[in-house]
Amino acid sequence: MKITVVGAGNVGATCANCIAQKELANEVIIVDIKDGLSEGKALDMWQTAPINYYDTRVKGVTNDYAATAGSEVVVITSGLPRKPGMSRDDLIATNAGIVKMVTENVIAHSPDAIIIIVSNPLDVMTYAAFLTAKKASNKVFGMAGVLDTARYRAFLAEELNVSPKDIQALLMGGHGDTMVPLPRYTTVAGIPVTDLIEEDKLNAIIERTKFGGGELVNLMGTSAWYAPGAAAAQMVEAIVRDQKRIFPVCALLNGEYGMKDIFLGVPVVLGKNGIEKVIEVKLNKEEMELLKGSAEAVKSVMKVLDGMKILS
Numbered sequence: 001m002k003i004t005v006v007g008a009g010n011v012g013a014t015c016a017n018c019i020a021q022k023e024l025a026n027e028v029i030i031v032d033i034k035d036g037l038s039e040g041k042a043l044d045m046w047q048t049a050p051i052n053y054y055d056t057r058v059k060g061v062t063n064d065y066a067a068t069a070g071s072e073v074v075v076i077t078s079g080l081p082r083k084p085g086m087s088r089d090d091l092i093a094t095n096a097g098i099v100k101m102v103t104e105n106v107i108a109h110s111p112d113a114i115i116i117i118v119s120n121p122l123d124v125m126t127y128a129a130f131l132t133a134k135k136a137s138n139k140v141f142g143m144a145g146v147l148d149t150a151r152y153r154a155f156l157a158e159e160l161n162v163s164p165k166d167i168q169a170l171l172m173g174g175h176g177d178t179m180v181p182l183p184r185y186t187t188v189a190g191i192p193v194t195d196l197i198e199e200d201k202l203n204a205i206i207e208r209t210k211f212g213g214g215e216l217v218n219l220m221g222t223s224a225w226y227a228p229g230a231a232a233a234q235m236v237e238a239i240v241r242d243q244k245r246i247f248p249v250c251a252l253l254n255g256e257y258g259m260k261d262i263f264l265g266v267p268v269v270l271g272k273n274g275i276e277k278v279i280e281v282k283l284n285k286e287e288m289e290l291l292k293g294s295a296e297a298v299k300s301v302m303k304v305l306d307g308m309k310i311l312s
């Protein structure tokens with residue numbers, strides 16, 4: 001079992017480290033374009049194996065996709081992160097070309113790989129990778145919902161002073177400020193969250209979640225990596241261990257939720273075949289309106305991508 005992570009930056013290195021520590025593969029290959037960066041980070045990581053007690057061999061390469069050949073899962077994190085004052089959508093001009101080129105290289109050497117996109121703007125970069133890879137949509141999808149729900153769950157755990165392990169939640173829509181946390185599908189050890197928290201406090205947590213990425217960008221001058229890297233690794237785990245986990249994943253819709261030809265965050269079953277099922281939960285009118293609004297925001301960025309004409 002070989003897993004590749006493209007991008008040896010903050011998110012890619014964190015993701016590779018989580019994959020190695022969980023021993024999800026015999027070998028993890030990290031690829032970057034910066035000479036020496038992936039080799040250095042992989043070597044440093046590998047030197048934690050005797051301390052953290054794992055066998056997964058971590059190797060770094062510079063632009064050498066032959067070394068990634070036969071990967072079963074590939075996580076693509078390459079691309080610019082945003083800086084304070086930017087939106088994720090502002091990254092499209094640089095990241096679309098990077099994601100396209102990287103996907104072509106990945107597919108050339110690992111035609112059967114399941115591809116998880118992390119680069120932003122997430123929903124549209126996943127669409128770009130899907131069009132480039134020309135693979136079935138159960139094998140090309142994006143990571144955002146696992147991260148966004150983790151933020152929502154962490155904020156709730158803090159407010160309620162309970163274990164984050166006991167917070168179950170669903171969040172749908174695009175990976176932007178229009179994302180849709182769903183209180184009606186949020187429970188604390190089976191108890192509806194609305195029984196445990198005042199409405200204004202819950203609304204404040206929902207707002208904080210929607211802007212959770214931006215909060216970290218403002219604090220650090222670049223975007224987050226610990227939770228994003230761990231979230232992508234959790235998706236890899238569900239696939240390689242065939243766990244059939246239900247996660248919100250950026251998936252191609254084919255009529256579900258009344259939408260087509262758009263990648264959007266929806267709950268799916270994740271197992272060895274990638275997305276094994278898109279789950280259609282019942283949404284009330286207000287929730288459906290919010291989801292449609294989020295889809296409209298994603299569509300406007302898809303139009304920018306189409307206008308760039310880099311995929312034809």
Ligand SMILES: NC(=O)C1=CN([C@@H]2O[C@H](COP(=O)(O)OP(=O)(O)OC[C@H]3O[C@@H](n4cnc5c(N)ncnc54)[C@H](O)[C@@H]3O)[C@@H](O)[C@H]2O)C=CC1
Nearest residue numbers: 007009010011032033078079080081118119120143144228
């Ligand atoms: N989907 C999500 O929830 C999240 C997405 N992100 C996104 O992930 C991406 C990476 O973020 P960071 O790791 O913080 O950035 P970073 O700047 O630390 O790392 C990006 C790496 O990509 C490499 N790279 C650029 N072009 C490449 C190419 N053609 N081939 C291989 N490597 C290439 C760079 O050399 C750099 O090392 C950004 O676009 C960011 O917005 C970040 C956090 C969460």
Ligand SMILES: O=C([O-])CC(=O)C(=O)O
Nearest residue numbers: 082088120213214223224
């Ligand atoms: O906020 C960003 O630019 C990075 C990201 O997607 C996140 O942390 O949610």
